[in-house]
Amino acid sequence: MAFPNVYTHRKVAEIKPKACDICYKLSSSVLITPDNKDWFYVCPAHLKDTGFCTPKIDQAAIEARKKRELDEEVERVKKEYEEKQKKKKEKEEKGKEEKKEESGDNDKGGNGKANQEEAETEKDTDTVPVIEEEEPRVFELKSTFYQQRVNKKRQAEIARRNRERLQDPTYFPSVPKNLP
Known part of the structure; x- marks a missing residue:
């Protein structure tokens, strides 16, 4: 009847909190076991309390996520470099063409536009995407709280069995039919 001491944090609809x-x-917020045998509502503040539960960190998943993010960053930098x-x-080709024409007014106008384009690309490269740290989703309850959950489930199971027994007509003895 015991269930594992691994709970996943999930959010439910905001319209009907419990x-x-x-x-x-x-x-x-709800903490639920992977096999859905046990679940209960809990405040997000309790999840940060080390006396209540501890987050279980999956190192393999974290490493895979970091590697994926690093690969994405490398791809983005490569694309930016190729564009530059x-x-x-293109700028060098335009510069050569403009020198051939030898017109002073066109040089200033052409360089101004090129400088604007460079400034825009620099602005784009300066904005680094901020990676938000995700809150842990898997928790392990401290032994006292876990034992309370197990006892509560056990008592509920006992109460359910007792109700079923009381509903069964053969549970009680029958009335004697013969006179003494």
Whole structure:
């Protein structure tokens, strides 16, 4: 009947929050076991309390995510570099054409536009995407809280069995039919 001490944090609809099992404040956060045998509402503040639970960190998943993010960053930098090289070549070609024409007014106008394009690309490269740290989703309850959950489930199972027994007509003895 015991279930593993691994709980996943999930959010439920904000329209119908239920009372937290610890402090009885309304909460839309739920801790649930992987096999859905046990679940209960809990405040997000309790999840940060080290006396209540500890986050279980999956190192392999973190490493895979970091590697994926690094690969994406490398691809983005490569694309930016290729674009800059392409614009640089175009700028050099335009510069050679303008020198051949030898018109002073056109040189100033052409360089101004090229400088604007460079400034825009520099602005784009300066903005580094901010990676938000995700809150841990998998938790392990401390032994006292886990034992309370197990006892509560056990008592609920016993109460359910007792109700079923009381509903069964053969549970009680029958009335004697013969006279003494």
